[in-house]
Amino acid sequence: MTPRKGERPPLPEPLPAPVIDAHTHLDACGAKDAADVAAMVDRAASVGVERVITVADDLSAARWAAAAATWDSRVFAAVAVHPTRTSAFSDDDKAVIEELVRQPRVVAVGETGLDFYWDYSPPAAQEEAFRWHIDLAKRVGKPLMIHDRDAHEDIMRVLHSEGPPERVVFHCFSGDADFARRCVDAGFVLSFAGAVTFRNARELRAAAQVVPVDQLLVETDAPFLTPHPFRGRPNEPYCVAYTLRDLAELRGMDVGDLASAVRDTAIRLFRLPTMTSHDSVGE
Structure with missing residues (x-):
């Protein structure tokens, strides 16, 4: 058991350059209202994490994420229906997602994809929903944020069949170095969460070393996948x-250089606006 398992990890030393958390779930972290959101992004800002993208996995979370992105200028949103929740994905559900994704502070369609680890939704239903989200991303001109769990080849098959949007990011990348190279060659961006810090994740750590820095993002996927040495404790x-x-x-890079590079990638991928001094301290 991890010591103090229920406690958040201590605040780390501030980064020498700002960075963006490219994928988090503020609602699942416990945020309910604007005050909670401000407290979480204040903690993040105190260590150099200047902005966050809060991501939905169902309709309720999608509505909440889109609203939360209007409560604090450091928060943006992504909306979709998670593959494990697609067993009953109706036309009405699609209409809600399409309405929300067109809001200006919703910067991506996600997370969507395939998940063959859990059996909550049949593969056929997942694939149908994934194809719909791909088409939506292309129609609205926003990046596709992919959830890929135990489904690498099927993800690539569907993307090849449909034709990927111009901008694609594999959230919480989980493949090996060979799969990473294939994704990079296809022009996709790979986002690494706390699992890449786990010392037994050798293939994932090898993958993180082959990704060009301009196709690399960093994320928490909070409240899940808290990085080493705090694995098992609540993530933020x-x-x-x-x-x-x-x-x-791991990559043999200067921390500030890597932070600046992945920040630039996030700004380019999600087309985020330029920060202002007001943004740095929130609303």
Whole structure:
């Protein structure tokens, strides 16, 4: 058992350059209202995590994420229906997602994809929903944020069949170095969460070393996948600083250089606006 398992990890040393948490779930972290959101992004900002993208996995979360992105200028949203929740994905559900994704502070369609680890939704239903989300991303001109669990080849098959949107990011990348190279060659961006810091994740750590820095993002996927050495404790966006530092050491890079590079990639991929001094301290 991890010591103090129920406690958040301590705040890390502030990063020498700002970074963006490219995928988190503020609602699942416990945020309910604007005050909760502000407290979480304040903690993140105190260590150099200047902005976050809060991501939905069902309709309720999608509505919440889109609203939360209007409560604090440091928060953006992505909306979709998670593959494990697609067993009854109706036309009405699609209409809600399409309405939300067109809001200006919703910057991606996600997370969508395939998940063959859980059996909550049949593969055929997942694939049908994935194809619909791909088409939506192309129609609205926003990046596709992919959830891929135990489904690498089928993800690539569907993307090839449909034709990928211009911008694609594999959230919480989980493949090996060979799969990473294939994704990179296809022009996709790979986002690494706390799992890449786990010392037994040898194939994932090898993958993180072959991704060009301009196709690399860092994320928390909070409240899940808290980075080493705090695995099992509650995760929050500020913990992306731990993952960033570990990635820099793994890749033999300066921490500030890596932070600046992945920040630039996030801004380019999600077309985020320029920060202002007001943004740095929130609403």
